[in-house]
Structures are given as C-alpha cells and as structure tokens.
Amino acid sequence: MLARELDFTFCDADSLHPPENVERMAAGYPLGDVERWPWLEAVGRYLADSRTANRGTVMACSALKHSYRDALRRHVPDAFFVFLDGPMSVVHQRIDGRNHEFMPPTLLASQYLSLEPLAEDERGIRVDIEESPVRIVDTVRSAVAAAAIPPALRDR
Numbered sequence: 001m002l003a004r005e006l007d008f009t010f011c012d013a014d015s016l017h018p019p020e021n022v023e024r025m026a027a028g029y030p031l032g033d034v035e036r037w038p039w040l041e042a043v044g045r046y047l048a049d050s051r052t053a054n055r056g057t058v059m060a061c062s063a064l065k066h067s068y069r070d071a072l073r074r075h076v077p078d079a080f081f082v083f084l085d086g087p088m089s090v091v092h093q094r095i096d097g098r099n100h101e102f103m104p105p106t107l108l109a110s111q112y113l114s115l116e117p118l119a120e121d122e123r124g125i126r127v128d129i130e131e132s133p134v135r136i137v138d139t140v141r142s143a144v145a146a147a148a149i150p151p152a153l154r155d156r
C-alpha cells in the first residue's frame with residue numbers, strides 16, 4: 001500500500017532469506033545473528049541495486065537491532081526506517097490469524113526480545129500498528145516527504 005502511494009517498488013525481505021534460514025524458522029527455531037548477517041547483506045544489496053537503478057523501494061524487513069540497521073545503512077546510508085510499533089498481544093492475534101509460508105507464531109516472543117526500537121540517531125519514524133493502514137501510510141508518506149527536505153530549508 002505504501003509502495004503504491006509512493007510509486008516505489010515493494011520487496012518483502014522474507015523472500016531474500018537463504019533456504020537454510022527458512023528451514024530453521026519453519027522448524028520453530030529463531031534465527032541468531034550468525035544466520036541473519038548473510039540475509040541482511042542480501043537485503044542491503046537489493047536496496048543498493050535499487051538505488052543505482054534510481055528506483056525507490058519499500059522493504060518489509062524485521063531489522064530488529066540497531067546493528068542490523070547499521071548493516072543496511074552501509075549499503076544505503078540515507079535509508080528511512082519505519083518502526084511498526086505495537087504490543088506483542090496485538091501482533092500475536094494478527095499472526096495467529098494469517099497464513100505464513102514459514103514463520104510460526106511461537107517465534108514472536110524471541111523477536112520482541114531482540115527488538116531495539118529506533119534510536120534518536122536513526123533516520124526514520126515510529127508508527128503505531130493499532131492505527132488504520134490508511135492512516136499509517138499517510139503518516140509515513142508525510143514523514144518521508146519532510147525528510148527529503150534538506151535540514152537547512154526546514155521550518156521556514
């Protein structure tokens with residue numbers, strides 16, 4: 001939805017996991033840093049290639065830790081992160097009600113344990129997942145547009 005509004009391409013980072021990561025998650029085991037680094041590199045490369053092709057991309061990605069986002073920023077330094085924030089109970093309810101190719105709902109708790117919210121020094125925005133999708137897209141679109149204005153020209 002956001003990609004459509006921005007006229008960007010969309011990619012789900014789930015599609016960039018190597019098969020062994022997919023097998024691991026499907027078997028109910030959480031990934032660790034070791035398994036995530038090659039995946040994050042693939043995500044970063046995808047974003048850098050999009051940039052080279054002058055194409056904006058919305059990447060749906062569980063870039064849970066600051067260090068993971070640093071890895072992505074090494075490929076695309078001005079990446080804008082949208083932190084979809086909300087209580088675990090809400091996410092639990094939602095993923096219980098969906099069909100996912102490989103992620104069992106039992107892995108959710110470990111995702112929250114790894115989660116590091118966006119820090120002050122990170123380019124991006126936090127949005128509340130209990131808002132409607134339309135409202136979230138609107139908020140993000142405005143934030144992306146505002147972030148595109150050079151700091152020296154803001155608030156004039």
Ligand SMILES: Nc1ncnc2c1ncn2[C@@H]1O[C@H](COP(=O)(O)OP(=O)(O)O)[C@@H](O)[C@H]1O
Pocket residue numbers: 060094095097098129130131132133136
């Ligand atoms: N803002 C929202 N309000 C209500 N339901 C939502 C919202 N965002 C996502 N959902 C629902 O939550 C479920 C999980 O969403 P999904 O897009 O699969 O999440 P993920 O970000 O983990 O890929 C889906 O059924 C989706 O329709």
Ligand SMILES: O=C(O)[C@H](O)[C@@H](O)[C@H](O)[C@H](O)COP(=O)(O)O
Pocket residue numbers: 013014030031036062100103111
């Ligand atoms: O780093 C990880 O542990 C995985 O990337 C993991 O986060 C998985 O990809 C998603 O949780 C499942 O995909 P959804 O984003 O669709 O829930």
